[in-house]
Amino acid sequence: MSPTPTPDDPALRGLTILERGWLSSNNVLLHGGGAGAVLIDASHALHGEQTVALVRQALAGEPLRRVVNTHLHSDHCGGNAALARAFGCRIAIPPGQWDAARAWDEARLSYRSTGQTCERFVPDDCIAPGDVVVVAGRRWQALAAPGHDPHSLVFFDAGARVLISADALWGNGFGVVFPELDGVAAFDEVAATLDLIERLDPRWVIPGHGPPFQDVADALARARRRLAGWRADPARHAAHGLKVFVKYHLMEVRREPWPALRDWLATTPLFVQVWQRSGRPEGSPAGHGERLVHELIAQGALREAGGEVLDA
Numbered sequence: 001m002s003p004t005p006t007p008d009d010p011a012l013r014g015l016t017i018l019e020r021g022w023l024s025s026n027n028v029l030l031h032g033g034g035a036g037a038v039l040i041d042a043s044h045a046l047h048g049e050q051t052v053a054l055v056r057q058a059l060a061g062e063p064l065r066r067v068v069n070t071h072l073h074s075d076h077c078g079g080n081a082a083l084a085r086a087f088g089c090r091i092a093i094p095p096g097q098w099d100a101a102r103a104w105d106e107a108r109l110s111y112r113s114t115g116q117t118c119e120r121f122v123p124d125d126c127i128a129p130g131d132v133v134v135v136a137g138r139r140w141q142a143l144a145a146p147g148h149d150p151h152s153l154v155f156f157d158a159g160a161r162v163l164i165s166a167d168a169l170w171g172n173g174f175g176v177v178f179p180e181l182d183g184v185a186a187f188d189e190v191a192a193t194l195d196l197i198e199r200l201d202p203r204w205v206i207p208g209h210g211p212p213f214q215d216v217a218d219a220l221a222r223a224r225r226r227l228a229g230w231r232a233d234p235a236r237h238a239a240h241g242l243k244v245f246v247k248y249h250l251m252e253v254r255r256e257p258w259p260a261l262r263d264w265l266a267t268t269p270l271f272v273q274v275w276q277r278s279g280r281p282e283g284s285p286a287g288h289g290e291r292l293v294h295e296l297i298a299q300g301a302l303r304e305a306g307g308e309v310l311d312a
Contacts, residue, residue: 006212007212009204010160011160011161012162012204012212014031014135014138015028015030015162016028016029016031017029017206017212018051018054018055019211022075022248022251023044023047023075023251023252024043024044024047024051024075024078024079025042025043025044025075025076025208025209026206026210027039027040027041027055028040028164028206029058029059030135030136030138030140031135032062032065032135032136035135036063036064036065037059037063037065038064038066038068038133038135039083040069040070040155040164041068041069041070041076041077041208042067042069042077042078042079042080042082042083043078044074044078044252045078045079045082046078046117047078047079048078048079048082049082051079051083052082052083055086056086063087064083064087064089065089066089066090066091067080067089068092068093068127068155069091069092069094070164070167070208071149071151071152071153071167072094072109072110072149073110073116073149074111074116074117074118075248076208077121078118080119080121081119081120081121082119084121084122090124091121091122091124092124092125092126093123093125093127094126094127094153095126095127095151096151097109098123098126102122106118112269113268113273114245115267115268115269115270115271116249116252117252127142127153128142129143130143133155138157138159139157140155140156140157141155141156141157142154142155143156145165145166145168145196146186146189146192147168147179147186147189147190147193148166148167148174148175148176148177148190149167150179152167152168153166154166154168154193156202158200160204161200161201161202161203162202162203162205162206163202163204163205164206165197165206165207166207167207167208169193169194169197169205169207169220170207170208170209170210171205171213172210172219172222173222173223174190174194174223174226174227176237176244177190177230177237177241178241180230180234180237181273182270183273183277187230187231190227191224194220194223194227197220198216203216205219238277238278239292241274242271242274242275242288242292243292243295243301245270246265246289246293246296247301247302247311249268250302250310251311254310255309255310255311256308257307258309261289261293261309262286262289263286265285265289266285266286266289271285275288275289293309300312
């Protein structure tokens with residue numbers, strides 16, 4: 001796999017954008033010349049070797065001095081440990097989960113509740129809202145972008161009007177609003193983050209998933225329509241969130257026999273909690289999850305063969 005060609009635009013010069021699949025977040029390499037490069041987000045642990053190889057190729061001999069995580073979901077920070085081993089770089093994270101990450105408390109970091117995989121890493125630095133990451137003379141300001149994750153950051157270069165948006169805005173929507181799945185109101189925070197992006201008026205948005213885009217007004221309109229639909233029907237958001245859980249789990253394990261998948265559905269804490277708040281449909285988390293799996297199979301997102309469920 002080779003690095004994705006970065007669009008030929010002066011605003012994006014000095015950047016290498018590594019567009020990844022949905023299990024892994026995109027990586028944005030900010031080239032720093034003699035001062036060393038900075039990488040925004042590290043992708044999933046299962047793709048750690050691939051991430052190291054892609055970053056090494058993009059560096060072309062330049063040192064990697066730092067990895068900065070927009071937030072600590074496993075698809076954005078799972079490669080931290082592999083990158084630190086390979087390049088000896090420092091790891092910087094938002095401050096909200098500093099203590100949990102230093103202690104590697106998987107319950108507070110959400111990996112236990114979501115049943116997701118993340119290799120342990122040791123953060124070296126905090127990046128807080130208002131901080132500025134300077135690379136090759138470009139100033140990338142960290143801005144709070146709660147909603148999808150309460151601690152999430154985006155990075156904005158006001159001079160070139162380039163926004164690294166993580167999961168706050170994609171070309172077609174934004175990430176699941178995890179606090180809402182935990183029973184914490186956060187749709188207003190999503191709306192405020194979308195308003196922030198509109199005020200920034202970026203020329204380019206580099207999302208956490210999918211290609212960079214310039215039709216920001218259209219992307220914001222699509223995101224606001226999605227948010228309005230979920231606000232009007234929170235149960236729809238909950239059902240979407242559970243389907244995302246199941247799909248993401250199958251992307252991690254690739255294939256799983258039905259009994260093991262039912263066990264995962266019955267014992268993954270956040271899945272069970274959302275099922276309970278949804279009125280306990282189908283009588284059990286496993287029963288409800290099985291219905292969602294069959295819906296994902298019908299949609300072509302998963303496959304079934306030989307008593308197993310497979311990622312499609």
